[in-house]
Amino acid sequence: QKEVEQDPGPLSVPEGAIVSLNCTYSNSAFQYFMWYRQYSRKGPELLMYTYSSGNKEDGRFTAQVDKSSKYISLFIRDSQPSDSATYLCAMSVGGTSYGKLTFGQGTILTVHP
Amino acid sequence: DAGVTQSPTHLIKTRGQQVTLRCSPKSGHDTVSWYQQALGQGPQFIFQYYEEEERQRGNFPDRFSGHQFPNYSSELNVNALLLGDSALYLCASSKTGAGYEQYFGPGTRLTVT
Numbered sequence: 001q002k003e004v005e006q007d008p009g010p011l012s013v014p015e016g017a018i019v020s021l022n023c024t025y026s027n028s029a030f031q032y033f034m035w036y037r038q039y040s041r042k043g044p045e046l047l048m049y050t051y052s053s054g055n056k057e058d059g060r061f062t063a064q065v066d067k068s069s070k071y072i073s074l075f076i077r078d079s080q081p082s083d084s085a086t087y088l089c090a091m092s093v094g095g096t097s098y099g100k101l102t103f104g105q106g107t108i109l110t111v112h113p
Numbered sequence: 114d115a116g117v118t119q120s121p122t123h124l125i126k127t128r129g130q131q132v133t134l135r136c137s138p139k140s141g142h143d144t145v146s147w148y149q150q151a152l153g154q155g156p157q158f159i160f161q162y163y164e165e166e167e168r169q170r171g172n173f174p175d176r177f178s179g180h181q182f183p184n185y186s187s188e189l190n191v192n193a194l195l196l197g198d199s200a201l202y203l204c205a206s207s208k209t210g211a212g213y214e215q216y217f218g219p220g221t222r223l224t225v226t
Contacts, residue, residue: 032213099212103155
């Protein structure tokens, strides 16, 4: 079993839709939770990070962490064609090991006009 | 402000050869991490360098080695290349104490034939 599971999709939605992306994990030591966006043939771009449980909002993006269920989500409101990319969740433990990020497989998202 | 840069962009090598990839971190960052991303997969942590020393290592064989220079730039070396080493190699930089906030370069695409 992988430490981080992410549905690879692909996910196709119309422009303006609300998108929900999710990851589950098995390592209860994870304390930091990140979402990256990766365009084709590019490096991942950090969208948001969250410490422990709770919600965090940044513009059209909202990240949620539920540590009791070992489940994290990223919501994208008013999705745009420019949001079409692969979305990667990543996690790390605290302390001296927080530099090692463990990634999910990535979800391919297409927003069509 | 220049972000993370990597060279070369693409590389083709033959099985058994050795390769060196290079990375310059984002200005103000002192920690460099390396990841391997196979096609259709999330990045996998190789190792992290801080103060010119390897601080953490993922599940990669000793054929993978690295170095960090006094100016914080870094190299990844892979010896005795295998076909399975074909992947996108990503470098990420961060500040000490903020390993959860890693910024990635565009990557080096390595093809082993």
